[in-house]
Amino acid sequence: MNPACIGVFDSGVGGLSVLRALRAQWPRAPLVYLADSGHAPYGERTPDYVLDRSRRILARLRQEGAAGLVIACNTATAIAVQALRSETPDFTIIGVEPGLKPAVQATRNGRIGVMATPGTLASEKFARLVASQAQGVTVVPRPCPGLARLIEDGDLHAPALLAAIDQHAAALRTAGVDTVVLGCTHYAFVHAQIQAAMGPDVQIVDTADAVARHAVRSLHGRVADSDAPARLITTGDPERLRRIAAAWLPFACSVEALS
Numbered sequence: 001m002n003p004a005c006i007g008v009f010d011s012g013v014g015g016l017s018v019l020r021a022l023r024a025q026w027p028r029a030p031l032v033y034l035a036d037s038g039h040a041p042y043g044e045r046t047p048d049y050v051l052d053r054s055r056r057i058l059a060r061l062r063q064e065g066a067a068g069l070v071i072a073c074n075t076a077t078a079i080a081v082q083a084l085r086s087e088t089p090d091f092t093i094i095g096v097e098p099g100l101k102p103a104v105q106a107t108r109n110g111r112i113g114v115m116a117t118p119g120t121l122a123s124e125k126f127a128r129l130v131a132s133q134a135q136g137v138t139v140v141p142r143p144c145p146g147l148a149r150l151i152e153d154g155d156l157h158a159p160a161l162l163a164a165i166d167q168h169a170a171a172l173r174t175a176g177v178d179t180v181v182l183g184c185t186h187y188a189f190v191h192a193q194i195q196a197a198m199g200p201d202v203q204i205v206d207t208a209d210a211v212a213r214h215a216v217r218s219l220h221g222r223v224a225d226s227d228a229p230a231r232l233i234t235t236g237d238p239e240r241l242r243r244i245a246a247a248w249l250p251f252a253c254s255v256e257a258l259s
Contacts, residue, residue, distance in 0.1 A: 003030065003065055003223075003224070003226070004030070004065050004066075004067040004222065004223040004224065005029075005030040005031060005032045005064065005065050005066055005067065005223055005226075005231075006022065006029055006030065006031050006032070006066065006067065006068060006070065006215065006219055006223060007032050007033075007034070007058075007061030007062070007064065007066030007068065007069045007070070008022070008031060008032070008033045008034070008069070008070045008072050009033065009034040009035070009036065009054075009057045009058075009061065009069070009070075009071060009072065009073070009076075010033075010034075010035060010036070010071075010072045010073040010076075010185055011035075011036050011037070011039065011040040011041055011042035011043075011053075011073050011075065011076065011148075012035050012036065012037040012040035012041065012148065012152045012186070012236070013035055013037065013151070013152055013154075013186070013189075013241065013244050013248075014072070014073065014148060014151065014152070014184060014185035014186030014187070014188070014189070015033065015035070015070075015072025015073055015185045016033070016035075016072075016189075016244070016245065016248055016249060017072070017185050017186075017188035017189060017206075017208045018070060018072035018096065018185055018208045018211055018212060019031060019033050019072065019230065019249070020208070020248070020249055020250070021208040021209045021211070021212035022070070022212045022215060022216070023230065023249075023251050024212070025209075025212045025213060025216050026212075026216050026220075028225035028226060028227065029216075029223060029225070029226075030223055030224070030225075030226040030228060031230040031231065032061060032064050032065075032066065032230070032231045032233065033072075033230060033231065033232045033233065034057050034060065034061060034233045034234070034235075034258070035232065035233070035234040035235070035236065035241055036053055036057060036234075036235050036236075037152065037234050037235055037236030037237070037240075037241070038234070038235030038236045038258075039053055039235060040148070040149070040152060040236075041075075041117065041148045041149050041152070042073060042075040042076055042079075042117070042119060043074075043075045043116075043117020043118055043119040043120060043145070043148060043184065044117070044118065044119065044145060044146075045075075045119065047079045047119075047123075050075060050076055050079045050080055050119070051079055051080045051083060053076075054071070054076050054079075054080035054084060055080070055083075055084065055087075058084055058088065058091075058093075060258070062091070064231075064233075067092070067219060067222040067223050068091065068092035068093070068094065068215070068218060068219045068222060069084075069091065069092070069093045069094065070094045070095075070096075070211065070215050071084075071093065071094065071095045071096065072096060072185050072211070073096065073184075073185060074096055074097060074098065074116060074117065074120045074183050074184050074185065075117050075119040075120050075123075075184075076095075077095030077096050077097055077125070078097070078119065078120050078123035078124075078125040078126055079119065079123060079125075081093060081095040081125075082125075092218050092219060092222075094211065094214055094215050094218060096185060096207060096208075096211050097125070097126075097129060097183075097207070098114050098116060098120070098126065098129065098181045098182075098183035098207070099181050099182075099205045099206070099207040099210070100112070100114070100129055100130065100133040100134050100139070100181060101133050102205050102207075102210075103179045103180075103181045103203075103205045104133060104134060104136075104137055106179050106203050106205065107137055107178055107179040107203075108178050109176065109177075109178045110136065110137045110138060111137065111138045111140065111175065111176050111177045111178060111179075112134070112137055112138070112139050112140065112177055112179045112180070112181060113139075113140045113141075113142055113172040113175065113177035113179070113180040113181065114139060114140070114141050114142060114180075114181045114183050115142050115144050115147075115168060115172075115180060115181065115182055115183055115184070115187060115194070116141070116142070116143070116144065116181075116183030116184050117143070117144065117145070117147075117148060117183075117184055118143045118145055120183055120184065121141045121143050121183070126141075140172065140175045140177055142168055142171060142172055144164070144168055144184070144187075146164065147161075147164050147165070147168070147184070147186070147187070148184055148186040148187075150164055151186040151187070151189055151190060152186065154240065154243060154244045154247070156189060156190055156193070157193075161190070161193075162193060165190060165193050165194055165197050166197050168197075169194065169197035169198050170197075172198065172202075173198065173199070173202075177202065178201065178202055178203065179202065179203045179204075179205060180194065180198055180202055180203070180204050180205065181205045182194070182204060182205065182206045182207075185208065187206075188206050188208050189248060191204060191206060229251075229252035229253050229254045230249075230251065230252070230253045230254070231253070231254050231256070232245055232253050232254065232255045232256070233255075233256055233257070233258050234255070234256075234257060234258060235257075235258045238255050238256060238257045241255050242255040
């Protein structure tokens with residue numbers, strides 16, 4: 001058994017935004033991140049497929065010594081977190097979800113846009129979130145099929161990516177929203193591009209920092225501090241993940257293929 005660590009996973013590289021927030025808030029936390037890029041994007045997969053992948057990854061990260069798990073993927077959280085928690089009641093599992101609560105507090109005109117994958121927006125968990133947290137405001141869901149995959153390619157200024165962001169932003173501007181929730185962890189890496197497309201009067205809500213704070217509170221004392229680099233494991237191309245991590249993360253990482 002490896003030393004205790006915090007396990008983090010996403011369908012690909014988007015969850016690196018949560019890993020970045022975790023490192024900022026707990027600089028010496030031992031981190032192991034699994035990018036399931038070989039099976040991404042989850043937002044365009046069936047619920048059964050996402051649940052199966054989530055179960056497999058949880059088992060692997062426990063083998064790696066994870067004392068707790070952060071599901072840094074909105075789709076996997078929406079589809080799998082309830083089942084995983086019921087199947088492993090002795091294990092701490094932290095999920096992510098669209099930040100409707102802070103958006104409700106931030107909106108001035110009562111109209112909130114939610115950019116997310118089709119899988120997240122179609123989930124029962126999202127419907128319950130809207131019902132419980134969005135009373136009194138209008139929620140405009142904006143499915144963004146393919147956007148996570150474009151971000152996954154690693155070029156955050158690619159013309160196709162910027163065109164897709166402009167298309168989604170135009171629809172949300174037409175809907176009259178003044179606040180936009182980033183409902184996929186991938187989207188945090190194009191926060192600036194989305195802000196530019198929406199305009200300066202629209203507030204963008206991202207929950208990576210809040211998830212990291214919750215993880216620190218939940219897992220403090222369960223793992224020992226370490227000076228080792230964060231370990232990144234991928235089911236996809238390790239060289240590609242190495243390039244993206246070097247460009248996107250301000251701390252040392254080791255990268256390996258899932259064996």
